[in-house]
Amino acid sequence: MEIQSNNKKYSLLIIIINKGSTDLVMNAARKAGSTGGTIAVARGTGNPNVAKFYGIAIQPEKEMVFIVVDVTIKDKVMKQIYDEAGLETVGQGIIFSLPITDAVGFDPLPNIEDIEQKLLEEKAEKAE
Amino acid sequence: MFNKKISKKVQQPKTPALPFEKRETVQSLSLFFTIINRHQAQYFVKAYQDVGCSLSMVMYAHSMPPVEILQLLGAEETKKDIIMTVTRTEYIPELKKIAEERFKISKVSKGIAFAIPIDAVSGIAVYKFLADHNKEVRANGNTVK
Numbered sequence: 316m317e318i319q320s321n322n323k324k325y326s327l328l329i330i331i332i333n334k335g336s337t338d339l340v341m342n343a344a345r346k347a348g349s350t351g352g353t354i355a356v357a358r359g360t361g362n363p364n365v366a367k368f369y370g371i372a373i374q375p376e377k378e379m380v381f382i383v384v385d386v387t388i389k390d391k392v393m394k395q396i397y398d399e400a401g402l403e404t405v406g407q408g409i410i411f412s413l414p415i416t417d418a419v420g421f422d423p424l425p426n427i428e429d430i431e432q433k434l435l436e437e438k439a440e441k442a443e
Numbered sequence: 444m445f446n447k448k449i450s451k452k453v454q455q456p457k458t459p460a461l462p463f464e465k466r467e468t469v470q471s472l473s474l475f476f477t478i479i480n481r482h483q484a485q486y487f488v489k490a491y492q493d494v495g496c497s498l499s500m501v502m503y504a505h506s507m508p509p510v511e512i513l514q515l516l517g518a519e520e521t522k523k524d525i526i527m528t529v530t531r532t533e534y535i536p537e538l539k540k541i542a543e544e545r546f547k548i549s550k551v552s553k554g555i556a557f558a559i560p561i562d563a564v565s566g567i568a569v570y571k572f573l574a575d576h577n578k579e580v581r582a583n584g585n586t587v588k
Contacts, residue, residue, distance in 0.1 A: 325557065327476070327557065327559060341507045351506060351507055351508055352506065352507045353478050353504050353505070353506045353523055353525060354505055354506070354507065355502050355503065355525060356504075381476075381478070383557060413559045414559065414560065415557045415559060416473065416532075416535070416557075416558045416559065416560055417535050417536075417539055417557060417558040418555070418556070418557040418558075419539045419542045419543045419546065419555065419556045419557070420542065420554055420555035420556055421555060
């Protein structure tokens with residue numbers, strides 16, 4: 316029997332933020348209903364002229380936060396993160412989202428009793 | 444030296460080359476993310492290569508656990524590997540199956556995987572590499588010029 320993934324639609328949020336500010340992002344995301352996230356270390360190479368013009372100091376040390384969220388709460392999560400870790404905060408975070416077409420591993424492992432029940436039902440259907 | 448006759452080259456009228464997408468069938472590409480525990484990446488990279496993926500990149504990362512675990516155990520971070528694989532979209536069901544089967548083995552091998560569509564790539568050579576464009580040619584036993 317094939318165990319199907321659920322039919323929920325997900326989006327991937329990528330947040331590029333100054334090093335050490337990932338807690339801001341994760342706290343904001345949790346407030347808006349997201350559960351977990353994955354953090355990778357990165358290095359920023361922004362245009363220094365643009366940064367000078369807008370008065371932003373570019374820190375080369377960055378962190379990237381990957382959060383997969385349900386599309387129904389995506390806007391809420393993005394807004395919350397922007398409010399708490401956006402460009403006007405210490406984190407100077409940049410947030411963008413990408414559509415996810417296929418996803419695996421988001422469901423809890425299925426209960427064996429449920430699988431057995433389904434198998435019995437399938438057998439009964441075939442017998443009929 | 445100066446008396447040498449300069450022969451004029453007769454220029455052949457150039458026929459405009461057809462764009463690549465009109466000459467060949469273009470496969471759509473996807474970026475397949477796999478996020479698993481540290482040191483679990485090797486299996487996935489090998490398995491994806493066997494399917495026909497040209498490029499996999501492994502990135503070190505750490506995860507922030509879900510709220511329930513955070514409340515129970517405190518702020519616990521776990522080391523993770525992120526695999527980014529560029530592949531043909533038609534391979535995605537097969538990659539999903541590989542990941543799903545592996546995630547079922549044990550708690551240690553649990554992870555998540557998802558696919559993101561790729562809109563564009565720069566350069567035909569890059570596309571050919573990423574999509575393994577000559578796979579069909581190779582399969583017929585021919586060589587690529």
